Amino acid sequence: MSELVIINGVETAEARIGADDRGFLLGDGLFETIPLYGGIPFALTDHLSRMRRGAALLELAVPFACGDIADGITSLARRNGVTRGAARLTLTRGVGPRGYGIEGCGPPTWLLTVRPCTPLPAGRWERGYTLAPSRIAVNPRSPLASAKTTSALERVLRFAEARRAGADEALALTLDGNVACGAAVNLFWARGGTLYTPSEACGILPGVTRAIVSRLAADEGITVREGAFPPAELYGADEVFATNSLLELMPVTAAQGHFTGKAPGPLARALHKRYRELPPEA
Amino acid sequence: MSELVIINGVETAEARIGADDRGFLLGDGLFETIPLYGGIPFALTDHLSRMRRGAALLELAVPFACGDIADGITSLARRNGVTRGAARLTLTRGVGPRGYGIEGCGPPTWLLTVRPCTPLPAGRWERGYTLAPSRIAVNPRSPLASAKTTSALERVLRFAEARRAGADEALALTLDGNVACGAAVNLFWARGGTLYTPSEACGILPGVTRAIVSRLAADEGITVREGAFPPAELYGADEVFATNSLLELMPVTAAQGHFTGKAPGPLARALHKRYRELPPEA
Numbered sequence: 001m002s003e004l005v006i007i008n009g010v011e012t013a014e015a016r017i018g019a020d021d022r023g024f025l026l027g028d029g030l031f032e033t034i035p036l037y038g039g040i041p042f043a044l045t046d047h048l049s050r051m052r053r054g055a056a057l058l059e060l061a062v063p064f065a066c067g068d069i070a071d072g073i074t075s076l077a078r079r080n081g082v083t084r085g086a087a088r089l090t091l092t093r094g095v096g097p098r099g100y101g102i103e104g105c106g107p108p109t110w111l112l113t114v115r116p117c118t119p120l121p122a123g124r125w126e127r128g129y130t131l132a133p134s135r136i137a138v139n140p141r142s143p144l145a146s147a148k149t150t151s152a153l154e155r156v157l158r159f160a161e162a163r164r165a166g167a168d169e170a171l172a173l174t175l176d177g178n179v180a181c182g183a184a185v186n187l188f189w190a191r192g193g194t195l196y197t198p199s200e201a202c203g204i205l206p207g208v209t210r211a212i213v214s215r216l217a218a219d220e221g222i223t224v225r226e227g228a229f230p231p232a233e234l235y236g237a238d239e240v241f242a243t244n245s246l247l248e249l250m251p252v253t254a255a256q257g258h259f260t261g262k263a264p265g266p267l268a269r270a271l272h273k274r275y276r277e278l279p280p281e282a
Numbered sequence: 283m284s285e286l287v288i289i290n291g292v293e294t295a296e297a298r299i300g301a302d303d304r305g306f307l308l309g310d311g312l313f314e315t316i317p318l319y320g321g322i323p324f325a326l327t328d329h330l331s332r333m334r335r336g337a338a339l340l341e342l343a344v345p346f347a348c349g350d351i352a353d354g355i356t357s358l359a360r361r362n363g364v365t366r367g368a369a370r371l372t373l374t375r376g377v378g379p380r381g382y383g384i385e386g387c388g389p390p391t392w393l394l395t396v397r398p399c400t401p402l403p404a405g406r407w408e409r410g411y412t413l414a415p416s417r418i419a420v421n422p423r424s425p426l427a428s429a430k431t432t433s434a435l436e437r438v439l440r441f442a443e444a445r446r447a448g449a450d451e452a453l454a455l456t457l458d459g460n461v462a463c464g465a466a467v468n469l470f471w472a473r474g475g476t477l478y479t480p481s482e483a484c485g486i487l488p489g490v491t492r493a494i495v496s497r498l499a500a501d502e503g504i505t506v507r508e509g510a511f512p513p514a515e516l517y518g519a520d521e522v523f524a525t526n527s528l529l530e531l532m533p534v535t536a537a538q539g540h541f542t543g544k545a546p547g548p549l550a551r552a553l554h555k556r557y558r559e560l561p562p563e564a
Contacts, residue, residue, distance in 0.1 A: 005301065015301040019287065019393050024299060025372060027309025027433040059442065090307060098397065100441035100465050111301050115380065139421040141457060144435055151433035152308040153426055159382035160341065175423060184382055
């Protein structure tokens, strides 16, 4: 129990927060999960930019500078002995009066943790991920769709559904039946050399890895089309993959009985290779 | 700071929880707010039943019996010197491995607090509540719509919108444009002696007070129609009122420029009077 965390700028081994924090009471907060390679955070600026956009939406003051988080991660990684791992930054509205009102709340609470991650076992990437359909549709009209909030229960339930179905991740559709995302991943598929991914208008979380992979693909001369696509387009694709910050780029080798046991495709291989060659601030 | 709370069955003045609790990290929990009159909880059984239904949806084990909560509230009310107040019961999935997965989580965390409430100042009830339209539509297809979860950020934002518009509460519509609810209230309106309220199919939280008021109305021989109704029906009503456990039954005297400054109607007066006469377990 000697793990150190940072709470409101202070390094401590006492990882506890007030039970009247609105993060605990009302899911009134945001978070980011940032991968660490060799003790160095990857794409930290992109993660903090997304958190700032979310904070503006929530009318939440951001009580730290980018440098505070960079320094904090480096310090926690060193003191906790983490090289390959994940930092999690949580920002909440802090303590406030009873009820939903945001007046009189704060100052915000922020928590930074750095923990080791086990790399994927050999062969796991090649086996790929399976997707199971989710009964919980994504609501593209929610203003919160684009923010990585701690009101994450719909994502939790989508993930639980997928696991219960024996799959690795979910395939969630929008309320009008187009492909949206998984529980914790963005989705891509390729057909005839073109890459497709649901647009932000589909209510997806704008993934940091999604943006990087799109940019890498464009750099390789691959057309990336964002839009609203029915699931038949994914099922009929040449290859499918999922992205998130910790998973990086993971081939999808089965989805709801389609392309079962398919091997990782050439685009997944090429883009993942390019991704792993990126410097920390790509 | 001598306020006592109960955490996982233990009375303590140390109201802190682990920063790795999924209630804090992912809004992965449920809550109930129970009013106290003369130190005695009102409609506790109804609140606990709703939490149990929510827990089944979340696949969350309920780690307490009804009697534990009743005893806990009585004890906290006495030791904190609360007669007119509110108990809040929060139940979360507890601590778990990184990510959204629910496997390996728990045991659940539960927190019980009892705090005083200030009664409404004289004349406040007669002045009534104003409603401002919400841009955040209610998604009736969310399986979480019927559960009082701690992933409450949409409700928080609806309330903030209403306050920014100078109103007391929100008027949120469903995605297809029918009346749903406020941020923290259910809505009723009367026309030609019949009472109307959005049905659960509209994605509303099934309010404990809503159910009691419906029953009281039926007892008085008033027809209560539940359904999907466009906002014009509310705007054109003879009277409108809002319900929740702490507010009880509050007249609505203005909504988006309609019936501005209207006095509380006869049904609001009669039903509120009947409500206040109810014994603790009505």
